[in-house]
Amino acid sequence: MNPAATYEEAVERAAAFAAADDDRILPEARTVLLAGGAKTPLAVVLFHGITNNPAQYSQFAPQLRAQGVNVFVPRMPFHGYKDRMTSDIAKLTSEMLLERATEAVDVACGLGDRVGVAGISMGGSIAAYFAQHRAIDVAVPIAPDFALLQLPYVASYAAERVLLWLPNMFFWWDPRVRGRQEPHTAYPRCSTHALMQTMRIGDDVYRACRKEPPRAGRIATVVNPSDPAVNNEVTRDVCEAWSGWGVPVRYVELRRLPENHDIVDPRNPLARTQLVYPKLLELLLQTGAG
Numbered sequence: 001m002n003p004a005a006t007y008e009e010a011v012e013r014a015a016a017f018a019a020a021d022d023d024r025i026l027p028e029a030r031t032v033l034l035a036g037g038a039k040t041p042l043a044v045v046l047f048h049g050i051t052n053n054p055a056q057y058s059q060f061a062p063q064l065r066a067q068g069v070n071v072f073v074p075r076m077p078f079h080g081y082k083d084r085m086t087s088d089i090a091k092l093t094s095e096m097l098l099e100r101a102t103e104a105v106d107v108a109c110g111l112g113d114r115v116g117v118a119g120i121s122m123g124g125s126i127a128a129y130f131a132q133h134r135a136i137d138v139a140v141p142i143a144p145d146f147a148l149l150q151l152p153y154v155a156s157y158a159a160e161r162v163l164l165w166l167p168n169m170f171f172w173w174d175p176r177v178r179g180r181q182e183p184h185t186a187y188p189r190c191s192t193h194a195l196m197q198t199m200r201i202g203d204d205v206y207r208a209c210r211k212e213p214p215r216a217g218r219i220a221t222v223v224n225p226s227d228p229a230v231n232n233e234v235t236r237d238v239c240e241a242w243s244g245w246g247v248p249v250r251y252v253e254l255r256r257l258p259e260n261h262d263i264v265d266p267r268n269p270l271a272r273t274q275l276v277y278p279k280l281l282e283l284l285l286q287t288g289a290g
Contacts, residue, residue, distance in 0.1 A: 001102065001134075003109030007039045010110025017074050017104070026185055029053035029080030032073040034065040035111055042137065043070040043112025044284060045104045047119030047126045049262060050198055051089065051173070051187035053080035056120070056265045060277055067285060070111040074104040076122075078194075081187075084179070090168045090191035094200040101126045105134065114138075116284055120264050121145055121229070122198040124221075128205045128238070131216040139216040140283050143223055143261055146202040146238060147231035153206065156231065160199045168193040183267030209238050213245035220250040220283040222276075229261035254279060 004010035014033045021030035032054045044064060048056045054073040061071045077096045078088045108115045114137035119127040124144030131139030147156035169192045172178050181188035221239050223232045232253075239251040257263060260270035264280075 001106060003106045005110060007035075007110050010107050011035065013103075013107045013110075014072060017107070021075060021080070024082060025075070025080045026053070026055075026082050028055040028058065028185055029075060031075045032057070032061060032071070034061055034072075035070040036065075036068075039110070040068055040070045040112050042068075042114050042116055042285070043072065043108040044116040044118060045101075045108045046071065046073045047101060047104075047117065047123030048073070048076065048079070049119075049121035049123050050195060051079065051190050052183075052262070052265065053186065055080075055183075055185050055267070056262075059266045059273065060264060060280065063277060063281065064284065067281060069285075070108075072104060072108055072111060074100060076100055079187075080185075084184075084187050085189070086187070087170070087191075089187065089194045090170075092191070092194040092197055094197045097122070097126060097198070097201065098129065101130070105130060105136070116140070118142065118280065118284060121261065122201075125198055125201040125205065128221070129201050131219045131242070132205050132208050132212075132214045135215045135217075137217045138284060138286070139219050140280065141219075141221045141235075142264060142280070143227055143230055144202060144205075144221065144235055144238075145198060145230050146206055147234040148199070149229065150231050152231070153234045153237075156199070156234075157203065160196045160203075163192045164196045166192070182269055183265060185267070186265075206234070206238060209241040214242050214247050214249075216247070218248040218250075218286070220252055222252045222254060222279065222283070224257045224260060224263050225253050225255065226257055226259040227261050228259050250283070252279065252283065
C-alpha cells in the first residue's frame, strides 16, 4: 500500500494510469477520473468485469459524481483493446489484478477523506477482496464470482484447479451469437485461464472471511437472484461469515431483473439500470432505509 497523501498527488497518479491507455485501447474503454478539483468526503473506485472495461460505468460514474463523490474507474490489464478478439487476456493473473487495483485504491486515498469500492463480477471479487483486507469505508461487491454457475463452492474450486492445469482455451460468452455479442466494445470471448485467475481472488476471500474480520467499515453485496453465471448461495455464505464478526453487512437481492449477470452496463440489452443504479447509489452513500 502506498496511499496518495494529497489530492494533487492522486490526480498525478491517476494520470499515470491513463498514460497506459495507448492507441491499442478504445477511446471509451480508457481509465476515467471524474473529480471536481479538490478532495470530497467520499471517493469511490469502480472496478469493471472481466473482458469489459471502464465504459461499463459510462452512465453510473457520472451519477455518482453528481452526488459529490470523486470517482476513479481504472482499466484493468489486457482489457479495452480495439481488437475484440485479442488473445492477450490469457496473460492475466490474479496478482496483476490485485496490484493494479491496490494502486487504484491508493489513488482514491488522495481523492476523498473516505474511500469506497464497488465492482461487478471480476470487479465484484476485487471489491470483496478490499472489503476483507483493507480499512476502507464501504465496499459494494456486485455479483462477485465466488463460485461459477450454480456449482457448490467445492465443485467450482475443483473445476478451477483443473482448468488452470489444462492448456488455456477460449470460449464464447454466448455461443449462439459468438462475435456479435453485445456490448460491442467488450470482448465476446474469454480465456479459461483468465477467468480462473479471477476465481483465485474469490478463493482468498472465501478462506479469509472465516479466519479474520473484514476491514471495511461496512459491506453491501448486491446480487441478481436470476443470475445464471454465479452461485449466489456461496456469496450469501461469505456475507454471513462477515456478519459473524459484528461488521455491518447487507446482502441485497435485486428483484424484477431478467436472467442476466451484467446488471450495470447500460449497453447490455438485458440491463435494467433504472432499477439497479438507485440502489447502488443508496448503498455507497448510505442513504435511505430500504
